[in-house]
Amino acid sequence: MEKIFDLLGCTDEQRITCAGFQLEGEAEAWWKYEHETLMTIYPKLSWDQFKVAFYENYFPKNFREKKEAEFMSLVQGMKSVIEYQQKYEELHYFTPPHLWDDQGKASRFERGLRNSIGAIVVTQGL
Template sequence: MVRIERIFDVMDCLDDRKLRLATFLFEGSAYDWWRSVQSKCVDPSMITWGEFKDDFNELFYPRSYKTDKQNEFLRLVQTSTVAERFEYGLREEIRSVVTASGYENLGKLVEAALRVEKSLSERHGGQQQMRPKIGSSS
């Protein structure tokens, strides 16, 4: 339905034509449903686009489906927010490398941060071993 509405917007389609065009595309159970709606109406031409959409969505997209999709979206938004907070909480020397990696998934960010931290630790540890200690007589 969203795709059809996007097409209608591009076509500057008026509401009275939207109903005829949308139902023309129906097949199978959607077409059967539409035929039954028409047969129950005294004057099917009085059905508005808004009424049609509400009835169609209620039947073909039940509340449980909508709730599941809303929850899925909220999880994505929350995950993104957590990932962003994690990324911005990193030390600058780690954050710059991790940010450049482009990861948006929290798990991938954590893995990347750990790899960068390990690499920096090894690099700094290696430099300390090569550097002579002050006051030593080697």
């Protein structure tokens, strides 16, 4: 869904509306209740705030902590850049909020690249 939202240039409100529409069963019931609560806490609910609430409800804390540790120790190693990027994006959903902005994401991604590649990326300002 994230790729589609990015491609279409969806606002946070549009992302939340679409994601809420896609939920079914227990998740749909959770959202009907949680939506009002979150809107009271965050009158301008952001997509990131929605994701935090969703992940906290559907992924146990120990699972999130394990994935966060895996993300923080992720390095390219013998993987291709594409394989490293795919794993990075998979695990990024479980990272602390301070790594969600573009600068935080880029910095962490660069640190995990092999030295020979990372040096080129950094020196070229990519």
